[in-house]
Amino acid sequence: MNKYLFPIYAVILGFIIVKLTKNKPVKNIKILLAFSGAFLMSLTFFELFPEVFEHLDYKRAGLFIMIGVLFQIFLEFFSKGAEHGHVHIHKNSSTFPWLIFISLCIHAFLEGFPIHQHNDMVYGVLIHKIPIAILITTYLFQSGFKNFQIIAFLLLFAIMTPLGTVISNNVELRPGLLTHINAVVIGIFLHISTTILFESSEGHKFNLNKILAIITAVAIAYFI
Ligand SMILES: [Zn+2]
Ligand SMILES: [Zn+2]
Numbered sequence: 001m002n003k004y005l006f007p008i009y010a011v012i013l014g015f016i017i018v019k020l021t022k023n024k025p026v027k028n029i030k031i032l033l034a035f036s037g038a039f040l041m042s043l044t045f046f047e048l049f050p051e052v053f054e055h056l057d058y059k060r061a062g063l064f065i066m067i068g069v070l071f072q073i074f075l076e077f078f079s080k081g082a083e084h085g086h087v088h089i090h091k092n093s094s095t096f097p098w099l100i101f102i103s104l105c106i107h108a109f110l111e112g113f114p115i116h117q118h119n120d121m122v123y124g125v126l127i128h129k130i131p132i133a134i135l136i137t138t139y140l141f142q143s144g145f146k147n148f149q150i151i152a153f154l155l156l157f158a159i160m161t162p163l164g165t166v167i168s169n170n171v172e173l174r175p176g177l178l179t180h181i182n183a184v185v186i187g188i189f190l191h192i193s194t195t196i197l198f199e200s201s202e203g204h205k206f207n208l209n210k211i212l213a214i215i216t217a218v219a220i221a222y223f224i
Helices: 003-020 029-055 058-079 098-111 121-142 147-170 177-199 208-223
Strands: none
Touching (some): 003 121, 003 147, 098 147
16 A cells, blocks of 8 residues: 555545534544644654754754744644644635645645655654544534535645655655755644644643553554
């Protein structure tokens, strides 16, 4: 099976889940979010960090990771946090949500870059995309957009990640450019995964299921 297509399956799966639950808020989405955040963060530490720090000067790697964090903060001014799990619904806004769409696409495109056949990053992106796809699809339906707008939005959003992967794996880029982009993606992943984990714990209350989800995610990422 071609791993590069996994992120597309995540969006399709999210869409199917929303259809099956008939737009009702998906139960346990917070648990799924917590799991996905912890899983993405662990894979970033286990797989991406060593790769980037092996090829880049330490301080330079750190600088580009910070650039990634800042870039994601910047993107979220426009997406309002859709990459990490919340979109605000404006009932019956018939205009296409261009800002959310474009910032989500830039994010999705970049997160395709560190995916290779020889690493497991694709699983992190796959799991991270499922709850996001659920939330975005729910938002699109509840906002009353037309069906073709919703399909176009999801379709383009879905192909952005494989597009990034194909470019990073097949296009002859300037030597070192790929490692720099991967460092930026580390920053993006760190920002969204910490935000997901932070926002999934309401008022820092102890929640056994959430803790178990997080520990399981770390363990799976470690042994994968
Ligand atoms: Zn947020
Ligand atoms: Zn993402």
